[in-house]
Amino acid sequence: MSNILVTGGAGFIGANFVLDWLRQAGADGIVNVDKLTYAGNRESLAEVEGDVRHVFSQIDICDTAAVSCLLKVHRPRAVLHFAAESHVDRSILAPGQFVQTNIVGTFSLLEAVLAYWQGLDMSAREAFRFLHVSTDEVFGSLGPAEPPFSETSRYQPNSPYSASKAASDHMVRAYHHTYGLPVLITNCSNNYGPFQFPEKLIPLTITNALAGKSLPVYGDGLNVRDWLYVGDHCTAIREILARGRAGETYNVGGWNEKTNIEVVHTLCDLLDELKPKAAGSYRDQIAFVRDRPGHDRRYAINASKLAQELGWTPAETFESGLRKTVQWYLHNEAWVQDVLSGEYRNWMSKQYAA
Known part of the structure; x- marks a missing residue:
């Protein structure tokens, strides 16, 4: 069986990609590497438990020897690098882990992949790809009238998270x-959808609303x-892996610019429709809190290159994707409760104590 290797495949975007990939007829097998930090969840992969096309390995991408062993055994035709610390708020309080995972981890992975790639025969080397999944936050903040980020936008990261991804x-x-390693880089806008850890805006709003807490x-x-629905992001990555030009960067965006308060209002209205409260609206729970340090004002992605070269849109x-997302969280309360651990509660208490 032909294989691809995915890092961070138990996280939000990674797990959605694994599930989406294995639903495709004739798909390659997946070797799934994840450290299983707080945001990595094997329960998100329940659909593929027992599937012979899915091999899970709990290792740290900083462990070059362990990654090298997996590459040698499974001989993937591509490596897709999702693994990352990704929450800006956490990076402000504890930047060291972001440096370790996002910078040192990517370097360690590249060292293992480069050695593996150099040992392949010529045809396999030409076909091989290393796809690195990144973020629009590396480009910094836009003014209200500035054009969206393109692939040639200047890097101006403003948080420890975005700096580590840059x-x-x-x-x-x-x-x-x-070294000639055939790489692809993607920079995506804010993802949302099933299996997202409830520290990010959309799942946080949904879970807090249902629990009667402030938003x-x-x-x-x-x-x-x-805003980009995670299923659309997975489709884009498949297209880029299949037909993207080695050495190129592709922006992946949803063409859905929304203010945070618009997002929260839309979520409250959807919950009012799908799971109404006994009295009042979920909007009554909205609470404005002190802004976080260095909060970027605006992100926007120009995904025209991806549309023109590969035909992806x-x-x-935003409305259809958000409705699917709210319905998923309403129908998967057990998954939500399992991730709302003591560690998560302690984090929320610390982050929003003021």
Whole structure:
């Protein structure tokens, strides 16, 4: 069986990609590498438990020897690198882990992959790809009238998280230009959908609303993000892996710019419709809180290159994707409760104590 290797395949985007990939007829097998930190969840992969096409290995991408062993045994035709610490708020309080995972981890993975790739025969080397999944946050913050980020936008990261991802992007690019490793880099906008850990805005709002808790909104709520349904992101990655040009970067966006308060209002209205309270609206629970340090005002992605070269455009509108997301969380209360651990409760208490 032909294989691909996925890092971070028990996390939010990684797990959705694994499930989506294995639903495709004739799909390659997946070797799934995940450290299983707080945001990695084997329960998200329940659908593929027992599937012979899915091999799970709990290892740290910083462990070059362990990754090298997996590459030698399973001989993947591609490596897709999702593994990352990704929450800006956590990076502000504890940046060291972001440096370790996002920078050192990417370097360690590249070292293992480069040695493996150099040992392949010529045809296998030409067909091989290393796809690095990154973020639009590396480009910094946009003003209200500025055009969306393109693949040539200047890197201006403003948080420890985005700085660590920018460094990893540069390292991947360097391994292509220095060693010839055939890489692809994707920079995506804010993802949302099933299996997202409830520290991010959309699942946090849903879970807090249903629990009768306050719905925290930073500052004035007018920070703007471009929202991308995770299923659309998975489709884009498949297309880029199959037909993207080695050494190129592709922006993946949803063409859905929304303020944070718009997102929260839409979620409250959907919950009012799908699971109404005994009295009042979920909007009554909204609470504006002190803004986080260095909060970027606006992100927006220009995904025209991906549309023009590979024909990809998102299938979901913001409204259809958000409805699917709310319905998923309503129908998967057991998964939600299992991830709401003491560690998560302690984090929330610390983050929003003020």
